[in-house]
Amino acid sequence: MIPIAKPYLIEEDALAAYHTILSGWITQGPRVQEFEEKFASFTGAKYAVAVSNCTTALHLSMIVAGIGPGDEVICPSMSYIATANSIKYVGANPVFAEVNEFYNLDIADVENRINSKTKAILLVHQIGMPGDIDAFKKLCVRYNLKLIEDAACAAGSEYKGQKIGSHSELVCFSFHPRKIISTGDGGMITTNREDYYNRLKLLRQHGMSINDRVRHNSDKVIFEDHIEVGYNYRMTDIQAAVGIKQLEKLDWIVDQRRMIAKVYHDGLKDISSIVLPGEEEGYQSNYQSYSIYLKEDFPISRNELMQKLLEKGIATRRGIMNTHRETAYKKLKRKVKLPRSEDLQERSILLPLYVPMSPQEIEFIIGTLKGLIESPAIPNSSV
Known part of the structure; x- marks a missing residue:
């Protein structure tokens, strides 16, 4: 795994x-x-x-x-x-x-x-x-x-x-x-x-x-x-x-994480149905997480994708939580309307990113993700 x-x-x-x-x-x-x-x-x-x-x-x-x-x-x-x-x-x-x-x-x-x-x-x-x-x-x-x-x-x-x-x-x-x-x-x-x-x-x-x-x-x-x-x-x-x-x-770890993120960028940039994380000019992320957003034309649902990746031996996490949707905060006096936040939560997944990741692990994740997009209905086999 x-x-x-x-x-x-x-x-x-x-x-x-x-x-x-x-x-x-x-x-x-x-x-x-x-x-x-x-x-x-x-x-x-x-x-x-x-x-x-x-x-x-x-x-x-x-x-x-x-x-x-x-x-x-x-x-x-x-x-x-x-x-x-x-x-x-x-x-x-x-x-x-x-x-x-x-x-x-x-x-x-x-x-x-x-x-x-x-x-x-x-x-x-x-x-x-x-x-x-x-x-x-x-x-x-x-x-x-x-x-x-x-x-x-x-x-x-x-x-x-x-x-x-x-x-x-x-x-x-x-x-x-x-x-x-x-x-x-x-x-x-x-x-x-x-x-x-x-x-x-x-x-x-x-x-x-x-x-x-x-x-x-x-x-x-x-x-x-x-x-x-x-x-x-x-x-x-x-x-x-x-x-x-x-x-x-810390500086070395951040450099390593940014290198891994670049491999993800290069490997996934041609997939039109996903949006990759970006940086504005003058901003440098440590890539604590690598989150991808699935567009409406993505061939399977976010949860189906997570399950298929898990069956291939790849752990993922859902998009960042929305606190107002948690039980502890559902009884807020004022109604909360945050469509972008909710959409990002529901249509995003976090891919594995840690130091050290081997090139083989990264390429396997990229290849598996591409394969699921091209043939989403093909039964999964264990790794």
Whole structure:
């Protein structure tokens, strides 16, 4: 079976975790600080704060941005449910907006949904494709809104020649195994604001005024205070040690993923019944996923295609979910009409993409897909 994805973890990553375990400091400590400093440097941000996952990163970002009960935050429905959930966690309401052909927020539709209750825009860089950050920053200035970037999928992606992570005040990353680099699970918030940085560090560790490492290294007895109600959203040093090694390979991993995407492009570009993912000038995707769209003249349904590929030994996934169609969000007070988002979900599939993929695997996927298009009714045989 060719999987849809798998993390690129090698012996040096395992050894980093091994040596950290033997060091005796396994929770948040020196490796977390090192990972934060190196990640900030990589993205070009002034500060980075490591947390337990990207959902907690989004939650804390909502808090420091001042989002609260009754506020509205505009975001795409076409995103993993954690995007909208993070808004609900602070008592605010997600307002779902339409996406464009690049799977990212449609700025015209977003502007149409701004009202007196709107406090922020949550811009998702979907499947690694950067959104138009500058345009949304200008929109936020015009309407006095906060901009938060959900960059869960976008580590290593670039916008106008600069890595995602330093363009706005709050940018949230994921290190889940489906992402470009992984720490098992984990997240990071980058920011250029010192006040946000200091409060984020407090909130991730129960609002504790003095962290464990400072107290441990002090030659005097000191006692911590808990300044505000916080959370246990810490990353461990074991995870951070792996993250440091993963970060060293990030540019190389992105290059490899882009090479695989190009092979897909070249192999599938002549199929008139599908639309391949694209990039605008000045945007560089890390290709966290490779999504193809099936036009109306595609010879079989999306689900039939997925099943036939599975029977051939190729795992796929459906198009990106629409949160407003999930049970947890079906009882929204306002009716949601997002025809493009729904169409992209129903007519798209994600093809396998991971490092390392062999040329034989990639060509087998391309060949199988072409064969199913040319002869969709031919019975499948196992691989």
